[in-house]
Each structure stands twice: as structure tokens, then as C-alpha cells.
Amino acid sequence: MTAGGGEPLLAVEDLQVWFPIKGNGVLRRTAGHVRAVDGVSFTIARGETLGLVGESGCGKTTTGLAILRLLEPTGGRVRFDGDDVTGMGRRRLRALRRRMAMVFQDPYSSLDPRLSVGAIVSEPLDVHRLHTGRAARKARVGELLELVGLRPELRDRYPHELSGGQRQRVGVARALAVEPDLIVCDEPIAALDVSIQAQVLNLLDDLQDELDLTYLFIAHDLAAVQHVSDRIAVMYLGRVVEVADRARLAAEPAHPYTRALLSAVPIPDPPRERARRRIILEGDLPSPADPPSGCNFRTRCPEVFEPCPRVDPALQEVGRGTGGVPHEVACHLHGVTGTPAEAGRAYS
Amino acid sequence: MTDVALPPHRSRTRDVLGVLSKNRLAIVGLVVLLLLGVVALFGEWLAPHSPTRTNIPNRLEPPSLTHPFGTDELGRDILSRVLVAARVSLQVGFIAVGLSLAVGVTIGLVAGYYGRFVDTALMRFMDMVFAFPAILLAIAILAVLGPGIRNAMIAIGIVYTPIFARVTRGSVLSVREEDYVRASRSVGASGPRIIVRHVLPNVMGPIIVQTSLSLAFAILSEAALSFLGLGVQPPDPAWGRMLAEARGFVRVAWWMGVFPGLAIVVTVMAFNLLGDGLRDALDPRQKSVIESRGHLL
Amino acid sequence: MSTGDVVLSVRDLRVTFGTARGPARVVEGVSYDLHAGETLAIVGESGSGKSVSTLALTRLIPEPPGRVEGEVVLAGQDLLTLPPGALRKVRGRRIGMIFQDPMTSLNPVLTVGRQVTEGLEHHLGLSEKDARRRARELLDLVGIPDPERRLGEYPHQLSGGMRQRVMIAIGLACEPEVLVADEATTALDVTIQAQIVELVQRLQAELGMAVIWITHDLGVVAGIADRVLVMYGGRVLEEAAADDLYADTRHPYTAGLLASLPVVGEAGRRLVSITGLPPDPVDLPPGCVFHPRCPHRDDPRCATELPPLREVAPGHRVACFYELPAEARR
Numbered sequence: 018m019t020a021g022g023g024e025p026l027l028a029v030e031d032l033q034v035w036f037p038i039k040g041n042g043v044l045r046r047t048a049g050h051v052r053a054v055d056g057v058s059f060t061i062a063r064g065e066t067l068g069l070v071g072e073s074g075c076g077k078t079t080t081g082l083a084i085l086r087l088l089e090p091t092g093g094r095v096r097f098d099g100d101d102v103t104g105m106g107r108r109r110l111r112a113l114r115r116r117m118a119m120v121f122q123d124p125y126s127s128l129d130p131r132l133s134v135g136a137i138v139s140e141p142l143d144v145h146r147l148h149t150g151r152a153a154r155k156a157r158v159g160e161l162l163e164l165v166g167l168r169p170e171l172r173d174r175y176p177h178e179l180s181g182g183q184r185q186r187v188g189v190a191r192a193l194a195v196e197p198d199l200i201v202c203d204e205p206i207a208a209l210d211v212s213i214q215a216q217v218l219n220l221l222d223d224l225q226d227e228l229d230l231t232y233l234f235i236a237h238d239l240a241a242v243q244h245v246s247d248r249i250a251v252m253y254l255g256r257v258v259e260v261a262d263r264a265r266l267a268a269e270p271a272h273p274y275t276r277a278l279l280s281a282v283p284i285p286d287p288p289r290e291r292a293r294r295r296i297i298l299e300g301d302l303p304s305p306a307d308p309p310s311g312c313n314f315r316t317r318c319p320e321v322f323e324p325c326p327r328v329d330p331a332l333q334e335v336g337r338g339t340g341g342v343p344h345e346v347a348c349h350l351h352g353v354t355g356t357p358a359e360a361g362r363a364y365s
Numbered sequence: 366m367t368d369v370a371l372p373p374h375r376s377r378t379r380d381v382l383g384v385l386s387k388n389r390l391a392i393v394g395l396v397v398l399l400l401l402g403v404v405a406l407f408g409e410w411l412a413p414h415s416p417t418r419t420n421i422p423n424r425l426e427p428p429s430l431t432h433p434f435g436t437d438e439l440g441r442d443i444l445s446r447v448l449v450a451a452r453v454s455l456q457v458g459f460i461a462v463g464l465s466l467a468v469g470v471t472i473g474l475v476a477g478y479y480g481r482f483v484d485t486a487l488m489r490f491m492d493m494v495f496a497f498p499a500i501l502l503a504i505a506i507l508a509v510l511g512p513g514i515r516n517a518m519i520a521i522g523i524v525y526t527p528i529f530a531r532v533t534r535g536s537v538l539s540v541r542e543e544d545y546v547r548a549s550r551s552v553g554a555s556g557p558r559i560i561v562r563h564v565l566p567n568v569m570g571p572i573i574v575q576t577s578l579s580l581a582f583a584i585l586s587e588a589a590l591s592f593l594g595l596g597v598q599p600p601d602p603a604w605g606r607m608l609a610e611a612r613g614f615v616r617v618a619w620w621m622g623v624f625p626g627l628a629i630v631v632t633v634m635a636f637n638l639l640g641d642g643l644r645d646a647l648d649p650r651q652k653s654v655i656e657s658r659g660h661l662l
Numbered sequence: 663m664s665t666g667d668v669v670l671s672v673r674d675l676r677v678t679f680g681t682a683r684g685p686a687r688v689v690e691g692v693s694y695d696l697h698a699g700e701t702l703a704i705v706g707e708s709g710s711g712k713s714v715s716t717l718a719l720t721r722l723i724p725e726p727p728g729r730v731e732g733e734v735v736l737a738g739q740d741l742l743t744l745p746p747g748a749l750r751k752v753r754g755r756r757i758g759m760i761f762q763d764p765m766t767s768l769n770p771v772l773t774v775g776r777q778v779t780e781g782l783e784h785h786l787g788l789s790e791k792d793a794r795r796r797a798r799e800l801l802d803l804v805g806i807p808d809p810e811r812r813l814g815e816y817p818h819q820l821s822g823g824m825r826q827r828v829m830i831a832i833g834l835a836c837e838p839e840v841l842v843a844d845e846a847t848t849a850l851d852v853t854i855q856a857q858i859v860e861l862v863q864r865l866q867a868e869l870g871m872a873v874i875w876i877t878h879d880l881g882v883v884a885g886i887a888d889r890v891l892v893m894y895g896g897r898v899l900e901e902a903a904a905d906d907l908y909a910d911t912r913h914p915y916t917a918g919l920l921a922s923l924p925v926v927g928e929a930g931r932r933l934v935s936i937t938g939l940p941p942d943p944v945d946l947p948p949g950c951v952f953h954p955r956c957p958h959r960d961d962p963r964c965a966t967e968l969p970p971l972r973e974v975a976p977g978h979r980v981a982c983f984y985e986l987p988a989e990a991r992r
Contacts, residue, residue: 072852211919212922212940244933280856297853
């Protein structure tokens, strides 16, 4: 359940993904960078689900893509089962793709409309030459479809003939085809209808038990994330601002942003909902091309004080939750630690 | 675990044909092209007379029952010549366009998918080719290669390559960013595999449309080159060549130029009508309101 | 919540679309009364007919292939019998609309100012100068800082939250009696959603208008609605005061939706999902539209007879033959 002893399956260390902003001149010189992911660190233990939650533009999807090297990180390291993913050449990367898979947000755009369900699910098998031979291949595809709760006859259908929930199940079956250890789920339920969301969440839950999977569950919906995750990391503007086990994060959020996020999640219970004190954040997300100095969140933080613009807060432990899981927060309210803002921005 | 009744099987090809069948002009184009195909295949048998046998006493006869399109200055039957020439025109069109299709689409796929300097190098080269006026470039190429039908096909093929490269690259740029391409990369698929299996099938729509429009242009180009004496060589009939021969007789024998001219116009029109129809049919926005369920409902 | 007189009365509203496969019955006999100052939430999944049923109020539906029947009475006048010209005077002027996606609902080539003043000049006949002044006030009202500068900007220069505020300003421009918010916060992040919800509630209190809030999110509804209609397959399955709907759920569909929602602080509970898929409007099931997915379809009438909306408690109506036992009502 929790991050205990032993080597973590995935370790992300100071991951950085910056996108260059090209100028308009003839030479198209780089005029600056969008700091989509700006120094993110976390670990995931084998069999664990880490929820990565944040609002649009916080860099959570970019983090997921960079872990799988579907985007090239510009700094930091990703280690999977002890191996450095960031330095891998093409061959080793291909081998790695058998152990890490991804489920995408939009089941309408993540399935090739020109391929049948069977062809989509067997693509990973083709690529890695698994279960070769017509009969073996057909049997394996049927098995995978049944595993995600679809009838094997669906293999001859095309994506446009399926509902959103069915498509997302096909996406999950494709991810499972290579028998991965880790699945990165990027907003897997955001595009689905309410009554279908629970079906997919339950499916992911069952598969984890059955196949001993490790998940990185990326979503903007804190309620869903809290439901499926053992631990939760909260991201804001390219940084992780808080990490804790799910119970502690919901009960004792320590970062002002997490508190605001929690208070904004609606509860389907009118009297409770009316009685809540809601923290309304002022303004919008600053541009990741020009983040505020010091603490990223200070421009919207209701509790901003003197050191915030000066010192870039580091994650610090503020307590331990269930099973001794450390609760870490990057906020000066819990003691001013971190790098001085000037030093932090010297490389830009 | 749940599953529900399968929705009825619906193929996309049938959707496209359904929309196309409601477009009357496109159907007219299609029917004309089918007829032209028959003429191209069986021209010799359909022709009432030999297209090449001269008959000087009968020269420059106006349209009549025996010679519905009249005869030319050597007494050859114009209807027979127009029918037989259909094969040459279509053949040149298809082979030349096939050439530019193969080369242009490959360049467009590679440039669009790999991007960066591969893209810059290939597309700047295509821009250079594209910068010349089409017919001048074809003439220049034929000046180097020498006249003849085979070289005319090569020249026309080269001239229309950049259009295919551009059209393909444009579509590839958007398909490349689709999640299903990313999903394919995430399972370890190689670049060539992704291009062939995912990108190409999804950019076929605009390429099909461009093919149909280019066929029209290629047939016009062949006519122009033959008119200039650079394409089909005598005594074989070709529409462009027949127009050239009619030039000196416009005042005395209008039928010499009008009928081959009409053949060109009808063929080009038919390809254009079909191309426009295909464009509309392949455009997903054509889908009926109710099919975009969840969007409106 | 204090509510006033009935401002809008909808009776037996039906919307049908002609399709290649036959008529799609998208809205089937929806009736409700909307009171001044009240917030009515219409909840449903995609395809439930919730959006179409409100677009149909002012016939904002292409006809054909659409067809709108029934009665929509706004201050004693049946809107569905009005000629097109008179109907246009109702749209925006007396019934304001806010749509889901502020990116596609705003015209990208017109400045914010032009789009806000359009209705003011057209409906209220204000001069350009007065309309501009009023637009500035409206942007200020919806909490957009530096309104003068924003009026000259284009939609792409604004953030998602700001664009949605502009949409609200446009919706409010003519101080309509009824404001329809169609998934107005769905595309927004939760913290921005909270800002927008608070804004609409404040404006409603200030201006005393009635709001129809259309959403798929039972969580959002809990915080804002006085009354809730639950729609499914084009029909109203349950109608109740918000507190009763959540505390005393009577319809198996509503109960299923609530059980399938993950709730913060209740992690570990297994979600109870509704099996199957929503119905196809061209091929609606006979009997109760929900019965193919219903866990309680034991009554033989479920598959053959349409359950009428019956009152089970004051102001609480349910279209179901089955009596949900008290312990299943949450």
C-alpha cells in the first residue's frame, strides 16, 4: 500500500521540461522558456498508486509524458527500477516500453480511427513480437478485451462504433498488452460521462489487484484522485507543492493551494456544501514563461508574507501520516527553507 | 465489468459514399469518367474508322453521318481520333500523377513527421520546384530529356510533385500531434511503422482530393505539351496535338479544333467535379447533426 | 431560499430531430415552473436532453431538422407561438444565455467591447457611447480588472476564467429575467469554477433574476440549486428541492449517480457504477427509459409502461414504479 522500504519502482528527481519560445526575427532565436515542469521530484513504490493532481497548465501531463520519454526532459532524472530512463538510447528505450504504458485522456483521439479494435490492441504485440502467429495473437487480444470487460467480438469493430467508456476500455487493454509494471493514467476519466467514470475507476482498481500494477494517476479532479490513490502529490505551476497520503492530505492539507483546491471541490450534499467556508483564490494562474520569483503561488496566496518573494521554498517534512508516510510541503508557513530567489533564477 | 449490446456496424467508407451519392454534380463527374475509362480501354473497337488512315479525297469534310465529327486535313476521321486519343490522355494523366503522388506523398510524410531540418531541407527544395511556372518547367525538363510521351509523363510528374508534398505535409503536421500517434510511440513503435500504419491512412482524404484535381491538370498539361509538339508524336492521335494541327484551319474547318477541345474540357471538368465532391464527402464536418451526439444533445 | 412569482412556465416540451435513421426524440414532455430569484438545476449526462430542452425555450434549434412542441410561457406569453422577429427580442433581452465553452462562444475576430455592446445597442437601443459605458460597468460587475483596457482586447488575449466572465457579462447585459447557464463551469478548473459560481450567486441576489443551471455535476448542483430536475433519455425522472434530492433520493437513476461519485474524504468506499450505456434517442427503450440499466426493474410495467411523474412528498416528484426503500435513499 504505502511507500515503505526497498527501492521505489519509479523515482523522479528534479525533473525539468522547458519549452523554448522562439522569437519572431529571421534567426528565430530562443527568446525565453515556458517552464512547464520546473524541478519535480517524487517516488512511486511497487504496487502503489500515486495521484498527481493540479489544474490545467500546472505541468502534470507534461510530467507524465516526460517520464515515458514521449517528451524529452531538459533536466533532472527519471529512474525506473534502478535504471536511468533519461539517458537511455533507442534500443533500451524500446525495451522499457514493455514495462511502462500509458492510458490517455481522450478516448476519442487516442485510438486511430482507421484501425479496428483488434489492430489497436495488438499493436504493442506486433512491435515487441509477442504472441506471434495468427491464432495466438487472436487469443491474446480476446483475453485482453475480456480483461477490461469487453466482449472479444468487439475486435472487428472500429472506434467510431464504440461509446466513450468502451473506447477507454480499449485504451486500457492496449496499455495492458505488454504486461507493464507501471501505467501512467493521464486524466483517464475526464472525457467520460458521470455514470461511466465510476465504471472505469473500478476497472483500474480491479486490474491493479489482479495484475499487481503500479499507477501514476494524473487528474485535475481531486475527488477522483483521492479515491484511487495511496499517496497524492499536488502540482502548481510546474512544481510539486505538497505530498502526503490520501487521508492526511484530505484531513490536514498544509499548503494554502491544497486547502483552496480542497475547499473548491464540490460535495454532493447541500447542507454540508452550504456550511463550508470556501477559499476563493484571486486571479488566474501566472504564465509559466514568467513565473513569480520565490514561491510560485505567492501571487494568489491568501497567506503570503515577507519571505515568499525572496526564497524559493523547498519540500520539507511536516509530519507523518498512515503507515509513517512522510507529509511534505513546500511552503514558508512551516518554516522558511529553500534557495534564495536570486540564486534560483540565476540560470534563466 | 459491464458491456452492452453492440451498436449496428457502420463503415466509414459507406458514410463517405453516402454523402457523395447525394452530390449530383460529383455523380455526373463520376459517370463521365467511367465512360471515358471505357473509351480509353476500347477506343480502337469503338472507333468507326481507322484513326491514322489518311484519305486525301475526303479531307476537311464537315460533320456528317459517316463522319460525325468531320475529317481533318488528311481525311482522317476526327471522332475515331478523339476516341483513340482518350487512352493516351488518361494514360499520361494517371502515370504522371502516380509518379508525383508516390514521390510527393513520401516527401510530405517524411518532412511532416520528422520535422526540424529534414522538413526544412525537403520543403525548401519543393518550394524551388514550385516557384517555376508549371508549363515552363515541363518544357525545360523536356528540352533536357528530349520530346516524347514517356518523357512528357516524367516532366508532368516532376511538376506536380510539390503540390502533393505540401498537401501531405500539412495534414501530417496535425495528425502527428494526435494522441493515437503518441499512444503508438508509447508502446515502442518506430517512426516508419507509425508513418505507414497511422499517419498515412489518416491523411488520405486530402490526398485523394488532390489526386483527382491533379489528374485534370496533368491532362491539360499533356495537351499543352503535345500542342507544342513535345508530347505525343505523330501520327498517334492526342487531343493537344489535334488542336495544334487544327490551328491553321480554324476558319475553314472549325470541327477540327472544337471536338478535341471539347474532349479536354469534359475530361477536366469531370475530374474537378469528382474532386470537389470527394472533398465535401471526406470532410467530417459534413456529418449530420444528430451523429455528433453529446455535442449538441 | 425565498422565491417569488412564476416567471417561466414550461409545459410538455418536446424536441424531435429528423435523422437518416428516423426521428430522434431528444426531449420528451418536460414541464416545470421557474420562480423569480430561484435557481433551478437541470442535471443529466450527455444525451439526456438537458441542453436541448433549454435551447428550445427560445427556439435556438435548427428547424428542420429539429421540431419544438409544447408551451413555454414567459410572463403570460407563449414563446413558441411568437413570430421570429418577436422571438429575437426575447433572446438575450429577457432570457440570457451562458454557454460551456467561452472560446468557441465568443467571436475570435471581434473585440470584447463589440461583443458586450452588441446586445445593448440592439435590444436596449443605447447609443454607442452609452453602450460602451454600460459595458465597462458590466465587466466591472463580473470582476474583470481594468475593464477599459479589456474592452479593446480580443478573446484569445484573456484567460479561460476571464472569457467566461465576459460571457456572463454578455448574458447579463440586458438584465434578463431568466439566465440560462449551460455547463458554464465545466471547462474551467475547480478554483476558477468556485469563482464563477460565487459570482453568479452574488449577481442573482443583486439582480433578482431566475437562473437555470444545466450541468452533469451533482457536486456543483449541491452548492447552488434550490430545486433540481434530473433528466435522462429526454425525460424528467425526478424533481425535488435540492436538499430532498440528496437526502431523500427516490429514483434509482439519481441514487446510482450519487453512488458513483467519488467524494473527498470518503476514499476507500467502492464506487457503485451504473451498468450499461445511456439510450439512443432514435431507438428509445419501451416503458421506462432507464429500465435497461435499472437494478430495480422487477415490476412488469417497467418494460412496457411509461411511469408517470407522481408526487411522493410535497414538491418531490418521481417517475418510477418502484418504491426505493428508505435505507437506499442515503
